[in-house]
Amino acid sequence: MRICKREVNPPGAMIMKDESLRSQFGQSEKVVNKVQDFQEDEELFRYCTLPEVLKYVECFTGPNIMAMHTMLINKLPDSDKQTFLHPMHQDLHYFPFRPASRIVCAWTAMERADQDNGCLVVQPGTHKTTLKPHGYPTWEGKTNKLFHGLLDEDEKTPKVHLVMEKGDTVFFHPLLIHGSGINKTSGFRKSISCHFASSECYYIDVKNTTQEHLEKELQEVVRKKYNATSVELKDIWNFRARLVQGERINL
Numbered sequence: 001m002r003i004c005k006r007e008v009n010p011p012g013a014m015i016m017k018d019e020s021l022r023s024q025f026g027q028s029e030k031v032v033n034k035v036q037d038f039q040e041d042e043e044l045f046r047y048c049t050l051p052e053v054l055k056y057v058e059c060f061t062g063p064n065i066m067a068m069h070t071m072l073i074n075k076l077p078d079s080d081k082q083t084f085l086h087p088m089h090q091d092l093h094y095f096p097f098r099p100a101s102r103i104v105c106a107w108t109a110m111e112r113a114d115q116d117n118g119c120l121v122v123q124p125g126t127h128k129t130t131l132k133p134h135g136y137p138t139w140e141g142k143t144n145k146l147f148h149g150l151l152d153e154d155e156k157t158p159k160v161h162l163v164m165e166k167g168d169t170v171f172f173h174p175l176l177i178h179g180s181g182i183n184k185t186s187g188f189r190k191s192i193s194c195h196f197a198s199s200e201c202y203y204i205d206v207k208n209t210t211q212e213h214l215e216k217e218l219q220e221v222v223r224k225k226y227n228a229t230s231v232e233l234k235d236i237w238n239f240r241a242r243l244v245q246g247e248r249i250n251l
Contacts, residue, residue, distance in 0.1 A: 001029060003015070003032070003035055003072075004027060004028050004029045004032050004074075005028075006027060010035065010038045010040070010041035010044060011040045011041060012037055012038075012039070012040045012041075012239075013035050013036065013037050013038045013040075013041060014034075014035070014036040014037050014225070015027065015032055015034075015035055016032070016033055016034040016035070016036060017031045017032055017033065018031055018033050018076060029074065029188055030076065031076070032074055033073070033074055033075065033076055034071055034072065034073055034074065035071070035072040035074075036069075036070070036071050037069075037070060037240050038070045038071075038072060039067050039070050039240065039241075039242040040242070044070070044072065044192075045067070045070075045242070047070075047108070047192050047194060048067040048070065048194045048196075048242075048244055049244060049245075052169075053106050053108075053169065053194075054244070054245060056104075056106070056171050057104055057106060057171070057196045058245075060101070060102065060103070060104040060171070060196075061102055061103075061104065061196055061197060061198040062102070062198050062200070062246075063245065063246045064198055064199040064200060064245070064246035064247055064248070064249060065196055065197075065198065065199070065243075065244040065245040065246060066196065066197050066198070066199045066201075066241050066242065066243055066244060066248070066251045067194050067195075067196060067241065067242045067243075067244050068095070068097070068103075068194075068195045068196065068197045068237065068240060068241050068251070069094070069095075069194065069195040069240060070193070070194045070195075070240075071192070071193050071194075072190070072191075072192050073189075073190065073191045073192070073193065074188050074189075074190050075117065075118050075180065075183045075188065075189040075190075075191075076183060076188060077183050077184075077185060077186050077187065077188070078118070078182035078183050078184065086147055086149075086179045086180045087137050087147065087148070087149020087150065087153075087179050088121070088123070088149055088150050088153050088177050088178065088179040089134055089148055089149050089150060089177070089178070089179060090126075090131060090132065090134070090150075090174065090175050090176065090177055090178075091103075091105060091174040091176075091195065092131050092174035092175050093131060093132075093134045093148060093210070093211060093214065094148075094211075094214065095174060095195070095197075095237075096203055096204055096205075096206050096211065096215070096233045096234060096237060097197060097201045097202060097203050097204065097237065097251060098201060098202060098204055099201065100131075100173065100174050100175055101173075102197060102198040102200065102201050103173075103174045103195060103196070103197045103198075103201065104171050104172070104173065104174075104195070104196055104197075105171065105172050105174065105193060105194070105195045105196075106169055106170075106171055106193060106194050106196065107120065107169065107170050107171075107172070107191060107192075107193040108167065108168070108169040108191060108192050108193065109164040109165065109166055109167065109168050109169075109191050110166060110190040110191050110192060111166050111189065111190055112163075112164070112165055112166060113162070113163065113164045113189055113191065114161075114163045114164075115161050115163070115181065116183075116184050116185050117183045117184070117185045117187060117189040118180045118181045118182050118183040118184075118189055119161055119162050119163055119164060119180065119181070119189075120161075120162040120164075120170065120178055120179075120180050121159050121160070121161055121162070121178060121179050121180060121181060122159065122160050122162060122172065122176055122177070122178040123157045123158065123159055123160075123176070123177040123178070124158070124160055126157065126175065126176055126177040127172070127173035127174075127175045127176040128175075129175060129177075130175075131175065131210065131211075132150055132151070132152065132210070133150075133151045133152070133210045134148040134149060134150060134151060134210065134214075135148055135149070135151050135213070136148060136149070137149050148214070149179070150177065153177075157177070161181075174195070196244065197251060198251075199243065199246065199247065199248045199249045199250060199251050200249050200250055200251075201250060201251050202250050202251075203234045203237070203250075203251075206233060215233045218233060218236055219231055219232075219233070219236075222236055237251075238251075
């Protein structure tokens, strides 16, 4: 709430607002849907260092742990346009580092999450599949930046809704297909998450892959925000990354 009211300004964080409401509310809880890259804010970064979280993270990453992508999520009440529905996707689509088996997301509900307010939806077993092509949904109204989804979703694959109480945490693989539904309540569904990776992971070149168009979009975002003339995807992720535990090797 203090971030929404501009009483605090997390250094380096990107305050993301819903495009369809930007002109109505300025910066408020009613329009801010994400605070990304909070790793330089000591209060928020405490989440990434919680022993209760790291004891599970280390099972996937090993002892050298990097926080690669941090998010504070405020799922807004939705309209008929379904602006805040996040299409089914794989997080690895966003990441230019491998191997996927050494990356894990910790996602914690800050209040009860259920089907009414748009809880996480997952397709169990899909972490054993490959990275699939992603892009923007073709239906009208879903205009938020970087809310990419699968271009060819198999509707027959079973889905599970993750009903979570405040403080419940789920850990998942970056190839797991997941998303979230719309928030049909008048409240705001808040959660906090971090993608962790082993510092022994390595960067890959995404040119001529399904991730190439994402690189161009992110480069454009960074150019506008920081007036940078030339930046590579690897540089963007190096800027976002912060060592949590152990030593920094590659990332």
